[in-house]
Amino acid sequence: MTRKIKRFISYAILIIASLLSVFPLYYMLSGATNKSIDIVRGRLIPGGYLVENFKTLVANQNLGLAMFNSFRNAILITIISLLVCSIAGYGFEIYHDKGKDTLMSILLLAMMLPFVALMIPLFKMFSSMGLVNSWIALVLPSVSTPFMIMLFRQASRSFPIDIIEASRLEGMSEVAIFFRMYVPIMKSTYGAAMTVTFMNAWNNYLWPKVILQDNASITMPMLVANLKSGYSVDYGMLMLGVLICTLPTAVIFFCLQKSFSNGLTGAVK
Amino acid sequence: MKKKGFLSVLLATAMLGSMVAAVPAAAADDDQTLTVWCWDPNFNIYAMQQAEKIYQEDHPDFKLDIQENVYSDIETKLITAATSGDYSTLPDIFLMQDYSYHKDVTSFPDVFTDLTDSGIDFSQFSTGKLADSTVDGKNYGVPFDNGATIMAIRSDIVEEAGLTTDDFKDITWSKFMELAKTVKEKTNTPMLTTSGGSELILEMLQSAGASPIVDGEVKIADNEVLKQAVEVYAQLVNEGYMTEYTDWDQYIASMNNGDAAGVINGCWIMSSVQAAEDQSGKWTIVDMPALDDVEGATNYANCGGASWAVSSNCKNPDLAYDFIKSTFGGSVELYDDLLVNAGAIASYLPAAESDVYQEASDFYGGQKVYADIVDYASKVPAFDCGAYYSDIRSALTDVVTNVVQSGADVAEELQTAQETVEFNIEG
Amino acid sequence: MANTSGTKKKMSLQKKHNLIGWAFLIPASLLIFVFCFYPMFQAILLSFRKGMGAAQTWVGIANYSRILKDRTFKQCLFNTVFYFIIQVPVMLILALILAQLLNDATLRFKGLFRTMIFLPCATSLVSYSMIFKSLFAPDGFVNMVLTKMGIGAVDWFQNAWAARFVIIIALVWRWTGYNMVFYLAGLQNIDQSIYEASRIDGATAFQQFFKITIPLLKPTILLTAIMSTSGTLQLFDESVNLTAGGPGKSTMTLAHYIFNISFVETPKFNYAAALSVFILVSVAILSAIQMKVGDSRD
Numbered sequence: 001m002t003r004k005i006k007r008f009i010s011y012a013i014l015i016i017a018s019l020l021s022v023f024p025l026y027y028m029l030s031g032a033t034n035k036s037i038d039i040v041r042g043r044l045i046p047g048g049y050l051v052e053n054f055k056t057l058v059a060n061q062n063l064g065l066a067m068f069n070s071f072r073n074a075i076l077i078t079i080i081s082l083l084v085c086s087i088a089g090y091g092f093e094i095y096h097d098k099g100k101d102t103l104m105s106i107l108l109l110a111m112m113l114p115f116v117a118l119m120i121p122l123f124k125m126f127s128s129m130g131l132v133n134s135w136i137a138l139v140l141p142s143v144s145t146p147f148m149i150m151l152f153r154q155a156s157r158s159f160p161i162d163i164i165e166a167s168r169l170e171g172m173s174e175v176a177i178f179f180r181m182y183v184p185i186m187k188s189t190y191g192a193a194m195t196v197t198f199m200n201a202w203n204n205y206l207w208p209k210v211i212l213q214d215n216a217s218i219t220m221p222m223l224v225a226n227l228k229s230g231y232s233v234d235y236g237m238l239m240l241g242v243l244i245c246t247l248p249t250a251v252i253f254f255c256l257q258k259s260f261s262n263g264l265t266g267a268v269k
Numbered sequence: 270m271k272k273k274g275f276l277s278v279l280l281a282t283a284m285l286g287s288m289v290a291a292v293p294a295a296a297a298d299d300d301q302t303l304t305v306w307c308w309d310p311n312f313n314i315y316a317m318q319q320a321e322k323i324y325q326e327d328h329p330d331f332k333l334d335i336q337e338n339v340y341s342d343i344e345t346k347l348i349t350a351a352t353s354g355d356y357s358t359l360p361d362i363f364l365m366q367d368y369s370y371h372k373d374v375t376s377f378p379d380v381f382t383d384l385t386d387s388g389i390d391f392s393q394f395s396t397g398k399l400a401d402s403t404v405d406g407k408n409y410g411v412p413f414d415n416g417a418t419i420m421a422i423r424s425d426i427v428e429e430a431g432l433t434t435d436d437f438k439d440i441t442w443s444k445f446m447e448l449a450k451t452v453k454e455k456t457n458t459p460m461l462t463t464s465g466g467s468e469l470i471l472e473m474l475q476s477a478g479a480s481p482i483v484d485g486e487v488k489i490a491d492n493e494v495l496k497q498a499v500e501v502y503a504q505l506v507n508e509g510y511m512t513e514y515t516d517w518d519q520y521i522a523s524m525n526n527g528d529a530a531g532v533i534n535g536c537w538i539m540s541s542v543q544a545a546e547d548q549s550g551k552w553t554i555v556d557m558p559a560l561d562d563v564e565g566a567t568n569y570a571n572c573g574g575a576s577w578a579v580s581s582n583c584k585n586p587d588l589a590y591d592f593i594k595s596t597f598g599g600s601v602e603l604y605d606d607l608l609v610n611a612g613a614i615a616s617y618l619p620a621a622e623s624d625v626y627q628e629a630s631d632f633y634g635g636q637k638v639y640a641d642i643v644d645y646a647s648k649v650p651a652f653d654c655g656a657y658y659s660d661i662r663s664a665l666t667d668v669v670t671n672v673v674q675s676g677a678d679v680a681e682e683l684q685t686a687q688e689t690v691e692f693n694i695e696g
Numbered sequence: 697m698a699n700t701s702g703t704k705k706k707m708s709l710q711k712k713h714n715l716i717g718w719a720f721l722i723p724a725s726l727l728i729f730v731f732c733f734y735p736m737f738q739a740i741l742l743s744f745r746k747g748m749g750a751a752q753t754w755v756g757i758a759n760y761s762r763i764l765k766d767r768t769f770k771q772c773l774f775n776t777v778f779y780f781i782i783q784v785p786v787m788l789i790l791a792l793i794l795a796q797l798l799n800d801a802t803l804r805f806k807g808l809f810r811t812m813i814f815l816p817c818a819t820s821l822v823s824y825s826m827i828f829k830s831l832f833a834p835d836g837f838v839n840m841v842l843t844k845m846g847i848g849a850v851d852w853f854q855n856a857w858a859a860r861f862v863i864i865i866a867l868v869w870r871w872t873g874y875n876m877v878f879y880l881a882g883l884q885n886i887d888q889s890i891y892e893a894s895r896i897d898g899a900t901a902f903q904q905f906f907k908i909t910i911p912l913l914k915p916t917i918l919l920t921a922i923m924s925t926s927g928t929l930q931l932f933d934e935s936v937n938l939t940a941g942g943p944g945k946s947t948m949t950l951a952h953y954i955f956n957i958s959f960v961e962t963p964k965f966n967y968a969a970a971l972s973v974f975i976l977v978s979v980a981i982l983s984a985i986q987m988k989v990g991d992s993r994d
Contacts, residue, residue: 006901010797017794018812021873024819024827037544040522042830060310088724095717105987107725108922110732112979113739114930114951116958117972120352120965121735121742127355144727147923151878154915158885174716192881196874199818210349213358215336224822229339230309232540235518242823249818254811260881345959352965376963465942515853515942516829659961663945670944674854689767693962 028246031239039235053236060237061223062215063244070202070220071248073138077201081143082193086186088144089152090178094164104153107146115206123210137211142201148193155189156182191259199249220245300585301330303592304360306338306346313364313413313575315611316603320596323603331592340366344373351377359582361589365410367401367574368658374404375656382579384408387590389598397649398616402576409578411593412616414537416574417646418472418557421524421542422460422531424634425551430455434553439568442473442501445558449510452530461511462529464520467665469533472570473498475652477563481665482655487694489664490680490687494563499672499679501560506673513673533557535572536642540612549632556645569648574616614642660693661686736976743969759970769971771945772953775935779864779949780928787868788875788920792913795879796905810880814873825937828866829853853939856946863934863947871927875920882916883909918990925986926979950975 031039034047057063092104126137159182167177183190205221218226224245227238307313314335321333338346343363350358359380365373374381385391385408391399394412402410424434430452437448449460463469474480479494481487489495505511512529514520523529525545532538542552556568577597579589596603597617604620607613615621621643629635664686671677746755763769797803798810816824831837832852839849852858886909894904910917932951935941941948950971958968 010800010803014794014797014809014813018809020869021814021816022812024824025815027827028819028823037525037546040518040525040544042522084724084727087720091717091720095713095720097714097717100717100721103721103725105984107728108983109976109980110728110736111923111926112930112983113732113736113976114932114954114972116932116951116955117739117969118732118735120349121738122731123349124353124355124738125735127353127358132355132358140727141731144724144731146728147919149724150919150922154919155881155885157915158882158912174713178720188881188884192877195814195877203820206345209338209342210346213336214334218337221820224820225339225342226308226310226337228822231312231537232544233518239823242820245820246815246818246823250811250815253814253818254807257807257810257814257880260877260884341959348959348963352963372962513854514834515940516833518826518829519833657962663956663961666942667944670942670946674856674943685767692766693957693964 025243025246025250028239028243031235032243034236034239036233036235036237039239049236050240053234053240056234056237057227057240061226061241062218063223063241065216066218066220066223067244069217073204073208073219074198074201076135077139077142078194078197080139081145081148081197081201082190084144085148086152086183086190086193087178088149089154090156090182092149092153093156094159094161104150107149109146111146119206119210122207126211132211133213133217138208141207142204148197151193152186152189155186159186188260191256195249195253195256195260198252202249301328301588302332302334303362303583303585303589304334304336306336306343306360306363308338308340308343308364310337312611312613316413316597316607316613319606319610320592320600320603323596323600324592327595331588336360340364344369347373347380348377351380356380356580356582359580361580361583361585362593363578363580364413364575365402365578367398367410367412367416367576368662370402370410370576370578371404371653371656372659374409379581381409382581382583382586384411384579384590387579387586387594389590389594393598393618394616395618395647395649397571397651398574398646400651400653401574402578410576411578411597412574412576413597413613414574415614415616415642415646416535416537416571417614417642417649418476418533418570418572419536419539419554419642419645420531420533420557421539421552421554423527423548423551424553426456426458426527426530427452434555437558438555440558441561441566442558443561446504446508446510449505450508453509456530458527458530459510459512460530461505462520462523462532463511463513464517465513465515465666465669467662467669468572470495470498470502470665470669471662472533472557472572473501473560475650476557476568476570477560477566478650479563480652481661482653482657485655487657487661487687487690489661489690490684492683494560496679496683497560497563499668499683502669503672503679535574536614536645537573539638543612543632550634552633553636554633554638554641565650567648567650569645569650571646571649571652608639614639614646616646618643618647657690657694660690664689739969740973742966743973746966755966759967760974762967763970763974768945768948768953769950772948772950775860775947776929776931776949778860779867779931780925783864783867784921784924784928786864787872788917788924790868791872791875791920792879792910792917794872795876795883796909798876799880799883810876813876816870816872817874819870821933821937824866824870825934828862828938832862854943856943859939859943859947863938866934866938867928867931871924875924878916878920879913882913886912914990918986921986921990922983925982929975929979929982 027044030044030046032053033050034043035049038047092100122141123132126132131137163181163185164177167181172180203221205225208217208219209222224238224241227233227241305317307317314337317333317335321331325331343365347359347363350356356379389411391408398412399408402408402412420437422434422437427434427437432448432451437445440448452458452460474495477494479492481489481492481495506513512523514523521541524532524542532542557570559566559568577593579586579593583589601620601623604615604617605623605625607615608625620626621640626639626643627637628639630638667689668682668686671682672679743759744754744756745752746758747753794813798806833839834849834851838852843849850858852862890908891904894908899907930951931949932955935947935949935952936955939947941952954968954971957964
């Protein structure tokens with residue numbers, strides 16, 4: 001009986017939380033199907049204006065290019081970031097000593113200065129190297145983050161040391177242990193890290209805007225910003241743009257969430 | 270490992286893709302191509318495209334590379350480039366809001382090109398408008414869209430209250446209060462809606478020929494006209510004649526929904542008013558009320574508007590000058606097109622004499638709104654807030670908020686604002 | 697864990713591992729040193745100078761002493777600290793509870809629940825701020841409910857305290873799902889047999905939560921606490937997009953103020969740099985305390 005009540009409470013909490021969370025998506029969905037003036041006047045019921053909104057959006061903005069650029073940038077950053085940060089996180093924890101712990105604390109400082117203050121010196125640096133407008137300037141400053149390193153460092157704490165020692169006895173090299181043992185076992189951490197890195201890279205606005213100079217490098221957040229910049233805003237088109245911009249992260253989360261939350265089938269076996 | 274192989278292929282593809290894509294457009298080095306930064310596809314981007322077509326008639330090789338950038342990003346990018354000392358990323362021509370000219374020309378003079386002797390005929394623009402982009406007597410911008418202040422009112426609502434729209438023409442604020450009281454009592458609708466902040470205060474100040482800068486010194490405290498403007502604003506809100514919306518979208522909605530019987534803003538607000546197509550015929554444009562008992566007070570001011578600037582990085586300045594001279598600085602044909610298709614009201618005075626500007630507008634009940642607005646624009650007193658306009662604006666917003674929200678003392682708040690701005694200037 | 701025992705061979709092996717460990721850290725550390733610490737060093741230098749480009753002069757701590765006289769700074773600092781104190785604990789506790797509820801193998805529609813709760817942080821800033829603004833508008837949904845409940849409408853964006861609460865609500869709404877992800881991932885790494893053993897011993901769900909989940913999740917909790925601390929003290933998006941810092945400057949955050957004095961108002965980059973360093977030092981101190989409390993390996 002109490003079990004049933006407990007279950008009921010769990011569901012109730014989750015349903016309320018989900019409804020609260022999902023409301024904006026509904027708002028975007030209904031907005032994307034309505035005429036601008038109706039949205040301004042507070043209409044919340046889906047309408048029949050989706051196709052028109054899509055036509056205006058495509059006529060106004062290069063949607064395909066923005067999608068392609070956003071995916072390319074986000075995938076590139078995610079892959080490099082995961083590789084670099086997970087190796088570092090593993091190194092910090094598995095081979096930890098005083099020196100490495102200190103270095104970790106120092107690296108953490110990197111996320112504590114507001115980016116606004118870093119932006120101009122960073123731009124200056126790339127400009128002096130002639131790298132403004134290049135993918136190097138876009139990607140390299142965003143791939144190594146203390147947050148990701150620390151995420152892997154903290155997660156490595158639950159990685160069984162016996163596995164490493166057993167592998168060493170089998171004659172595996174340290175690098176091989178990382179790739180063959182650690183990576184597959186830590187897939188829940190990789191899943192979470194991948195989702196978050198992808199999302200951050202996808203939504204990144206200021207730095208790409210400043211370092212990339214021409215229309216050909218437009219990304220989805222820039223496209224959405226453009227939709228809102230005019231003297232009179234077409235809210236139907238804006239909501240559709242925003243919806244399209246949100247979907248990839250949501251889909252990626254939905255696909256990856258199993259890897260970091262499988263209930264009973266824990267990662268460590 | 271299978272997975273690793275897949276990853277490295279993906280990685281390699283992505284890198285290759287980005288390297289190919291990141292090569293800057295070769296066309297930029299072409300002598301006949303100019304790069305432009307501006308921001309609204311239906312407005313100033315459209316204007317540039319039309320200007321390009323017109324110029325191409327005589328210069329078939331000419332091309333524009335128009336880069337869409339949100340305005341705040343244009344400023345961020347200009348400032349980043351300027352402080353890094355790398356001007357090579359700047360476009361040839363960019364559009365800048367008039368309120369930023371003094372600040373940016375003073376702080377980053379190397380971004381701009383002095384246009385005074387470029388051959389562009391600046392006498393074809395009103396002095397009030399030119400003052401925004403003129404620093405130390407030098408022209409840095411060619412005015413584009415008009416920002417003359419208008420009061421747009423709902424004729425149906427004021428008529429319901431037994432008044433006519435003519436009652437609102439050429440009046441003072443004290444008269445306006447009486448009329449607004451009638452409207453409020455009869456229809457229970459506030460006369461005005463506002464997005465808050467200090468814009469309306471500054472428009473009142475300008476209309477009276479006053480300024481928060483007197484002889485180059487900040488004069489916010491002990492500025493009688495400014496004090497009166499703040500008091501008028503507070504009265505409007507306190508009596509319920511004007512509703513404040515801090516959020517822009519809500520503000521627009523309040524016009525479209527009929528939550529207010531009117532609005533005072535730059536004439537560019539008309540495109541938002543007109544979004545409510547079902548209210549066609551129910552709007553009228555009049556001039557704004559004038560401050561009482563101030564010598565030289567008028568019914569005219571300016572809010573917003575932008576001007577074209579030529580950057581110091583322009584590789585072919587003569588081409589840029591000639592292009593602007595033959596289009597934004599000399600083509601009535603261009604402005605006719607822009608008025609009809611983009612709703613852009615020109616700052617270029619000869620454009621106003623064109624037939625298109627004499628046409629009656631159905632949305633405004635057959636009123637010749639464009640001719641009227643151009644007429645207002647020609648009467649706007651020149652106004653110079655100097656390099657500290659943004660700081661003053663921000664400090665005055667605090668004044669308005671504190672006075673209206675917490676009933677703070679106007680003189681004390683103005684004194685605080687004075688100190689804040691002085692603190693910013695001593696920097 | 698560290699083995700300090702003795703033969704020479706073992707020592708050299710340990711030395712080798714130690715070196716490999718350092719090698720593992722090099723790419724990530726190098727990137728951070730080049731692309732973050734070098735610009736950071738420049739920013740710190742800037743904060744002791746006045747002027748730009750070639751016309752720079754050393755002014756010592758003038759930019760820092762200016763902070764003490766700056767009223768806007770005091771207002772922004774107050775706002776930021778207020779957000780931090782209320783929002784971080786509320787959000788992290790909510791995220792923990794949700795993660796715990798969702799980490800139940802017998803629960804149905806888990807994937808759907810998780811995705812929905814994660815959605816807020818995937819939502820682009822533009823739409824999310826539009827939605828919140830319309831929800832809390834004078835005649836918006838929230839006021840409608842409040843009026844029906846007999847509490848009466850609140851002027852959310854015109855009243856300083858109400859506006860601050862809107863920001864906190866928005867922050868909690870947006871980032872709870874995000875933090876939940878790390879807790880979920882962390883929970884996966886906890887051996888389920890520990891729970892089973894405690895259940896046999898008769899532990900209740902509450903006891904399990906406090907005696908097993910929290911201690912074992914400690915590394916992750918520390919991570920999210922440091923992250924949220926740093927994120928909240930650098931809060932920018934909500935202040936800019938939701939309230940534009942208003943009414944007046946009563947919801948403006950420090951990072952918003954820094955942006956304004958760099959790119960909106962008459963630029964004062966040196967002073968902006970000094971304010972940034974102030975944030976850096978504050979976050980560093982708070983994080984150091986959190987590390988001290990939470991980063992023991994026992």
